[in-house]
Amino acid sequence: MSDEKPFYEHHVFFCMNVREGEGCRPSCGKHGAETAQKHAKKRIKELGLNGQGKVRINQSGCLDRCEEGPVVVVYPQGTWYTYVDTSDIDEIIDRHLLKGEVVERLKI
Template sequence: MDSFYKYHVFFCLNQREPDASRPSCANCNAQAMQEHAKKRVKKLGLAGEGMVRINKAGCLDRCELGPVVVVYPEGTWYTYVDETDIDEIVDSHLANGKIVERLLIDQPA
């Protein structure tokens, strides 16, 4: 079965209380990074049907490895620090199909 999008990307934007026992992607500028990715994909002409879709997600349960983003259909998990990392994921993986090894996190078991 073919996917509707070539790549469907989910950014965890989960926000926990400040005293929570687990970290929260929202505390790592995840919202701004998701918005940056969306703009970058549009700027490069990658957005639209059959191409790339950037979405928000609630908790993806990889909190200790975050902030996290997952790219489907492969299920490739990344972490990131700033816009430079997001640009590399968009330019390398989403535009050219090349995984960004340095930003990979372990795949869930």
């Protein structure tokens, strides 16, 4: 068993997928994903939480939870969230990333 620390304490992925065409499944990219991801990245940097051993905010392609989206997943815990706006993102940052609390009202 390794005593190595993970490269990031938290790795956060925002689904950015955009689907085109009538009758297709919903897509996170059409429901504020870019704004939410940029907000999270900026806020983490402002808090001094970015970088190795801390928090990494990433974009991702489809995470296949389209009907529950928009979605974000926090690793290593594997906690899935949905959100409506940047205040929900702030709550995930403040409670989950800073305090280690799962935000039950946003969890999927």
